[in-house]
Amino acid sequence: MALLNKHFRSPFTVDNVIFGFDDEDLKVLLIKRGEDPFENKWALPGYFVKELEDLDTAANRVLEELTGLQNVYLEQVQTFGKTNRHPSGRVITIAYYSLIKISDFTKNLKPGSIAQTTAWFSLSKIQHLPFDHSDILQACFQRLQKRVRNQPVGFELLPPKFTLSQLQSLYEAILNIELDKRNFRKKILSMDLLIELGEYQEGVAHRPAKLYEFDKNRYKEFLSKGYVFDLSESKKQMAKVNGYH
Amino acid sequence: MALLNKHFRSPFTVDNVIFGFDDEDLKVLLIKRGEDPFENKWALPGYFVKELEDLDTAANRVLEELTGLQNVYLEQVQTFGKTNRHPSGRVITIAYYSLIKISDFTKNLKPGSIAQTTAWFSLSKIQHLPFDHSDILQACFQRLQKRVRNQPVGFELLPPKFTLSQLQSLYEAILNIELDKRNFRKKILSMDLLIELGEYQEGVAHRPAKLYEFDKNRYKEFLSKGYVFDLSESKKQMAKVNGYH
DNA sequence: TCAAAAGTGTTTGGGTTACACCCATGA
DNA sequence: TCATGGGTGTAACCCAAACACTTTTGA
Incomplete structure (x- = not known):
């Protein structure tokens, strides 16, 4: 002491x-x-x-x-x-x-x-x-x-049930880039981190979107193994995020 | 106060x-x-x-x-x-x-x-x-x-003049993986971060290796722009580093 | 019927990967 | 001449990237 x-x-x-x-x-x-x-x-x-x-x-x-x-x-x-x-x-x-x-x-x-x-x-x-x-x-x-x-930490910011468009705009907001809708969906869904709920948006003035839930167990698996999430469209897009042209 | x-x-x-x-x-x-x-x-x-x-x-x-x-x-x-x-x-x-x-x-x-x-x-x-x-x-x-x-910080650990093999084993030691010689060289040289000195190793009991120097100016450029170095062979190899199988 | 966002497949090109043999030197 | 590490090219494959139209709803 x-x-x-x-x-x-x-x-x-x-x-x-x-x-x-x-x-x-x-x-x-x-x-x-x-x-x-x-x-x-x-x-x-x-x-x-x-x-x-x-x-x-x-x-x-x-x-x-x-x-x-x-x-x-x-x-x-x-x-x-x-x-x-x-x-x-x-x-x-x-x-x-x-x-x-x-x-x-x-x-x-x-x-x-x-x-x-x-x-x-x-x-x-x-x-x-x-x-x-x-x-x-x-x-x-x-x-x-x-x-x-x-790491798929983005889900921490979303409500329990969300649409793929919400998820996409979250990533766009954080990374400050635009993502291609089809490629984004392909990539996210292929990760098997989402559970399709069979429910839909209500009261929207357009075709209602499917609601998804986050697969907590798979998420934990990813976290504990330190898996590289590696959001698609990275090569060129990440250059933008980093301000490298 | x-x-x-x-x-x-x-x-x-x-x-x-x-x-x-x-x-x-x-x-x-x-x-x-x-x-x-x-x-x-x-x-x-x-x-x-x-x-x-x-x-x-x-x-x-x-x-x-x-x-x-x-x-x-x-x-x-x-x-x-x-x-x-x-x-x-x-x-x-x-x-x-x-x-x-x-x-x-x-x-x-x-x-x-x-x-x-x-x-x-x-x-x-x-x-x-x-x-x-x-x-x-x-x-x-x-x-x-x-x-x-x-970020190409590895060079901080090497002597001013070094061979490509030294550089490769440095990366292998840090990442604890094995890298393919040809692919590693291709990747590193394509980044334009090295200056070939025209000098060679001396006193080694095998074909002497070319000596390279690190291109400080280009390095600073990379650093300031936060460029993603992205060492090759990453997808599979990085999974190993992260302990994900 | 119109606006607004949801949803969906395919093609292309570039980069990662896998892989094997000859070269130069000192001992 | 032998052992040791240096040095080099190509083909296959995979995945990121680019891209446009139909569907469903409320107003």
């Missing part, structure tokens, strides 16, 4: 980029800060880590206190520790991102609670964030873009 | 997995610990982060004090913060790995200095390490395996 007391100690936080998807846009949950610095600015949710709390536990706590959700996809991304990143003194932050279904979130919202201080923002419309939160957001988004190529 | 004083503070370290390659094996530089806990055990090199020191700076400091090398490939991997990972109290560690040329290291060694307390170990032969260093090592190695597939 004496050993450790010789050394500099820093307070540290976990910041959590919470992604959601609304059939249109990839969104991020921000909170309006209730205290200085940057009071009343929109920022990434994050808390200080407690003495007896593991990092993952802290990240899950942020998520649960904010959304009421448990057992959510959560991944550590990077630690940001520039000495001057916090104006009040050194604070090291460990950045996580999580993927939630917006419908679950809305369902869980207690009226009049934190609702007024949180809001979903389209990723493409978020401009400047306080601290180094823009860097953190960018790092987490890039990680998500990579992850989605080799 | 008052704000920050309310919160728990922890000491921080950076741990650095230093990889090297010796034409045979992928190796890791370990140090024999000079103090408790785990005195005289081999462990990953790591230092406490100072109050006015950025994390990357600290990681580079570890590297330089140990090897005398600067401007080395360095990448942050993951932060390990379990409350009980250090027997003397909570210490959070940010794990990095770096890639160095063993020849540079040897050249820089001051006789009688730290030489007696550091040594290269073949990755495959490292068994139990103190603290959670085995987890850290594993995480860094897995990151290296991924990195090497989409």
Whole structure:
């Protein structure tokens, strides 16, 4: 113990980029800060880590206190520790991102609670964030873009029953590219990750789409084996994602 | 400041997995610990982060004090913060790995200095390490395996002039697979990342191999554009790397 | 009947894969 | 002359890519 007391100690936080998807846009949950610095600015949710709390536990706590959700996809991304990143003194932050279904979130919202201080923002419309939160957001988004190529994590963002078009636009939103409908369907269906429910969309002003469910067991198999998902149309398309022409 | 004083503070370290390659094996530089806990055990090199020191700076400091090398490939991997990972109290560690040329290291060694307390170990032969260093090592190695597939970082581990066979066995060592000689050469040469020097190996008991140099400019181009390296023979071979059969 | 999205097959081309023999050198 | 690793080309196959029309519903 004496050993450790010789050394500099820093307070540290976990910041959590919470992604959601609304059939249109990839969104991020921000909170309006209730205290200085940057009071009343929109920022990434994050808390200080407690003495007896593991990092993952802290990240899950942020998520649960904010959304009421448990057992959510959560991944550590990077630690940001520039000495001057916090104006009040050194604070090291460990950045996580999580993927939630917006419908679950809305369902869980207690009226009049934190609702007024949180809001979903389209990723493409978020401009400047306080601290180094823009860097953190960018790092987490890039990680998500990579992850989605080799692990079928996209399903975490969709409602339990979804159409192939929803799935496609999710991938298009995350990767910021356009995919060919026929090729996309061929590829996804060939992976045997979807269960056709025999149900259909209702109340839409066009031919109703088949609803699919995600095959959880097969998914776990994939996850545990670290299988490479390798979304089709990758060669050329990925060059676009990476900004290589 | 008052704000920050309310919160728990922890000491921080950076741990650095230093990889090297010796034409045979992928190796890791370990140090024999000079103090408790785990005195005289081999462990990953790591230092406490100072109050006015950025994390990357600290990681580079570890590297330089140990090897005398600067401007080395360095990448942050993951932060390990379990409350009980250090027997003397909570210490959070940010794990990095770096890639160095063993020849540079040897050249820089001051006789009688730290030489007696550091040594290269073949990755495959490292068994139990103190603290959670085995987890850290594993995480860094897995990151290296991924990195090497989409960025030509392998060259950081080779001497300035090298043969195609050396390059191939480097990839085989990192990915732990066998590659086809003809296909590998075709692929690598087609990337236009190598400069043929017109020089040859000397003193070998077989046909001497051409020496190549790495095209630094093209490399930087690739890096900045995030180009996907995509080592050939990937589909089937990568399945092996991922343990998926 | 119109708009809007769902759904569906085939062809083509490029890249991965598999594979075997001769060459140059030192011992 | 022998052992050792260096060096080279081609054919088969598979999969990504490109592409257009019919179907079903609500308005």
